[in-house]
Amino acid sequence: MNKKEWQVILAGEGGQGLVFIGALLGEAAVADGKNAAQSASYTIASRGGFTKADVVISDDEISFPEVTEPDAVLALSAGSLARYADTIGPETVLIYDSALGEGPSGPNQFSVPLSEVVKEAAAEGRRAPLNLVGLGAVLGMIEMVNWDAFEKVLSAKFPAPEVVKANWDALMAGAELVKGLKRDS
Amino acid sequence: MTVAVSDYLREDKLPHLWCGGCSHGVVVGAVARALAALEIAPDQTVVTTGIGCFGKADDYIATHALHGTHGRALPFASGVKAAAPHLTVLALMGDGDAATIGGNHLIHAARRNLDITAIVSNNNNYGMTGGQCSATTPAGKRTSTSRYGSPEPDFDLCDLVIGSGGGFVARTTHYHVRAMEKLIAEAISYRGFSFVEVVACCPTYYGRYNREGDAASMVKLIKDRALSKDKYFKLAPDEREDFFPTGKLHVEEKADFTTRYLEVQKKAGGIKAESKEGSR
Amino acid sequence: MQNNIKFLSGNEACAEGAFYAGALFYAGYPITPSSEIAQIASERLPAIGGTYVQMEDEIASMAAIIGASCCGVKSFTATSGPGFSLMQENLGVAVMGEVPCVVINVQRSGPSTGLATNPAQADIMQARWGTHGDHSMIALTPSSVQECYEMTIRAFDLSEKYRCPVLVLTDKTVAQMREKVVLYEPGERKLAERKKxxxxAEEYLPYRADDDGIPPMAAFGDKRLLRVTSSTHNEQGFTNDDPGNAYTLIRRLYDKIEDNVDDIAVFKTYLMDDADTAFIAFGITARAALNAVYKLREEGHKVGLIDMSTMWPFPDRKLKEAVSGCRALLVPEMxxxxxxxxxxxICCDKEVYSYTKSDGKNIFPAEIIKAWRESL
Structure with missing residues (x-):
């Protein structure tokens, strides 16, 4: 973690909670003593339509708050996968939900069974939100913020301990999915 | 407190600018007498006005005043009353202000039910700018912008306000001066949105365009068409065409905005409801 | 995280700034991308004894905050493009009637309904000239979430001090992005209040100005009767059509702002000391320009940035001075x-280059660098 600035794009559709995880990541970074900026792009539809959250995290001041050279892209929809698959550089980590079907498979491009975690949890009567599983996978790949900070921020955000736990578990499950995958940098 | 009607009038501004025979001065006099009868301190009263002949009404009333843009007397009044519920707030409007350019504000003010008294001196045309038609110019009547007779039907303002949720709705006329004063006083005392329409005359424009004669004959015409609410509704519908009902047309007690907003403040954990009134 | 360090959106920071400044009244009509401010006001104001009213349109919203402010209550509203157009009518009432109030306009892509969820910076001339008639206007243009907070507080200060409406012009990106913000502790920052x-009481004239050009303002409900009017008026607040009176009034309303441009208008400079080229930008574009400046500096180019924190009144003299050492100026704007x-x-003796973009997308640092290479 000696890099000074991280840039992440969290992309999918309206209603998937991308702005929520973007804000969570940014807030955790600030709680971790860093600077962070999170911006979003969305359409007029509350459900559906391309949506993305940009997060920039830095030890220094952030001059431009939008992502210009992403370190990682999370794609939770077919549309967002198609949008980024060919436009990002080879060093950018791309994590996409394997439920979206066949996708790119470069050295830094990973099809990860994010939806499987959601389904398994549901089968056991738990809730594992897809957005948090996705964010967990990104953080499992690139640990840009200390995990403790997420625990702190989630506890401050949700008064109910069971909600904090469900979100935390989802993050952890996402991180677990990418264990063993190596970033080619 | 001993008050005189003159405490509410800016007598140094008289004579007023309205034409001879115009109803507006009569309405201003009734407003002053109603405020005096209720002994509401001038410095606890705010009058808001818009544009047009009756938009000049605030010049003659010795209270706080907010004279603004055409049709907006009610939203100005709404801000005043919502921010300072202890003040008595009156919106004085012509038919252009209240019914035409400000029609949307009128229906929403009635629905929102802030404790404001709206008084409309309705002379069926725009007097200040040369007698153009308004939303209360009856179909077929001539004005400077309806030379062949207006092709548009007019609003019945009282029905409009009742339909929008107004809790106190009354109509009176230029002729019924005592009733006017009494109804305005009752409207001010009513807690919630109150509405008084004064059927007024504009001899200078509307009267001339429609050959209704001088002020005296116009007022007589109005008097002859005005029936008490009871008499009016006893007529068969096909006999009502030449008349209109007057008096308190609709009175209904309901919680006003301030009362409801105190509940909102309580739920939000704001300052105690009791301490709000008079706190500003 | 310390209690006063937050991760907020620009809209949230504007609302926090308004509450810190002492605002107790909001009237508005929701419109993307400003609606968060209305939502927060509706939730927070009743909790502090204040009032939120959702009006039927932006004409009424502007009227209502004027009415509330006349009661001595600090009042504000927020809107975007189409709503800002409707507010122009009663913005003029606040100018002519000298009623302090704050309007936050989150600029979105236009004209008309345009692109509701996309940013733009195309309302700055409307902000200056949108309401009819001769007048001046104060408009602040924050480029960060921290500035959204601080400039909203400052907007209230300026509106109270100069008895006029003050605009905060953000844009969709600045308004909805989240950044770290440090909030003031209660009492930490001094606030301006209108002159009483x-x-x-019987000798009070609502429009008799002091030597500073600003009349003390009574409130509705005071012993001193306050008359507020949007028509050309005398010191008593009555309509007056004497040409001398009209000119004196219009001149005073204009001068009370323009004569104080040095107090009102501030901007931020970055690496300007030895710069031969200055980027002049505001809002989100100033952030892109700053990034571009840093990148060009790494290559050894002497470029600097002026972030126009105040758009109006325009700081003619100070800006001219700030760029006096530059050969060229590049103005990127959306x-x-x-x-x-x-x-x-004001800088006609310099090479002035323009980079414009009007497609609902932000200007990125690389575009500014490209424009700089192509211009110079």
Whole structure:
């Protein structure tokens, strides 16, 4: 973690909670003593339509708050996968939900069974939100913020301990999915 | 407190600018007498006005005043009353202000039910700018912008306000001066949105365009068409065409905005409801 | 995280700034991308004894905050493009009637309904000239979430001090992005309050200005009767059509702002000491320009940035001074060239280049660098 600035794009559709995880990541970074900026792009539809959250995290001041050279892209929809698959550089980590079907498979491009975690949890009567599983996978790949900070921020955000736990578990499950995958940098 | 009607009038501004025979001065006099009868301190009263002949009404009333843009007397009044519920707030409007350019504000003010008294001196045309038609110019009547007779039907303002949720709705006329004063006083005392329409005359424009004669004959015409609410509704519908009902047309007690907003403040954990009134 | 360090959106920071400044009244009509401010006001104001009213349109919203402010209550509203157009009518009432109030306009892509969820910076001339008639206007343009907070507080200060409406012009990106913000502790920052009248109640003239050009303001409900009017008026607040009176009034309303441009208008400079080229930008574009400046500096180019924190009144003298050592100026902006007109007006001895973009997308640092390479 000696890099000074991280840039992440969290992309999918309206209603998937991308702005929520973007804000969570940014807030955790600030709680971790860093600077962070999170911006979003969305359409007029509350459900559906391309949506993305940009997060920039830095030890220094952030001059431009939008992502210009992403370190990682999370794609939770077919549309967002198609949008980024060919436009990002080879060093950018791309994590996409394997439920979206066949996708790119470069050295830094990973099809990860994010939806499987959601389904398994549901089968056991738990809730594992897809957005948090996705964010967990990104953080499992690139640990840009200390995990403790997420625990702190989630506890401050949700008064109910069971909600904090469900979100935390989802993050952890996402991180677990990418264990063993190596970033080619 | 001993008050005189003159405490509410800016007598140094008289004579007023309205034409001879115009109803507006009569309405201003009734407003002053109603405020005096209720002994509401001038410095606890705010009058808001818009544009047009009756938009000049605030010049003659010795209270706080907010004279603004055409049709907006009610939203100005709404801000005043919502921010300072202890003040008595009156919106004085012509038919252009209240019914035409400000029609949307009128229906929403009635629905929102802030404790404001709206008084409309309705002379069926725009007097200040040369007698153009308004939303209360009856179909077929001539004005400077309806030379062949207006092709548009007019609003019945009282029905409009009742339909929008107004809790106190009354109509009176230029002729019924005592009733006017009494109804305005009752409207001010009513807690919630109150509405008084004064059927007024504009001899200078509307009267001339429609050959209704001088002020005296116009007022007589109005008097002859005005029936008490009871008499009016006893007529068969096909006999009502030449008349209109007057008096308190609709009175209904309901919680006003301030009362409801105190509940909102309580739920939000704001300052105690009791301490709000008079706190500003 | 310390209690006063937050991760907020620009809209949230504007609302926090308003509450810190002491605002207790909001009237508005929701519109993307400003609606968060209305939502927060509706939730927070009743909790602090204040009032939120959702009006039927933006004409009524502007009227209602004027009415509330006349009661001595600090009042504000927020809107975007189409709503800002409707507010122009009663913005003029606040100018002519000298009623302090704050309007936050989150600029979105236009004209008309345009692209509701996309940013633009194309309302700056409307902000200056949108309401009819001769007048001046104060408009602040934050480029970060921290500035959204601080400039909203400052907007209230300026509106109270100069008895006028003050605009905060953000844009969709600045308004909805989240950044770290440090909030003031209660009492930490001094706040301006409007000048109250003194002397016998019956002698109070609502529009008699002091030597500073600003009349003390009574409130509705005070012993001193307050008359507020949007028509050309005398000191008593009655309509007056004497040409001398009209000119004196219009001149005073204009001068009370323009004569204090040095107090009102501030901007931020970055690496300007040895710069031979200055980027002049505001809002989100100033952030892109700053990034571009850092990148070009790494290559050894002497470029600097002026972030126009105040758009109006335009700081003619101070800006001219700030760029006096520069040969060239580049003005990137998300419109077809509005700020560059002002820069051209006062810096006609320099090479002035314009980079414009008006497609609902932000200007990125790489575009500014490209424009700089192509211009110079």
């Amino acid at each position: 009248p003194s002397g016998p 419109n077809l060239g509005q700020l560059v007109r002002e820069v051209n007006r």
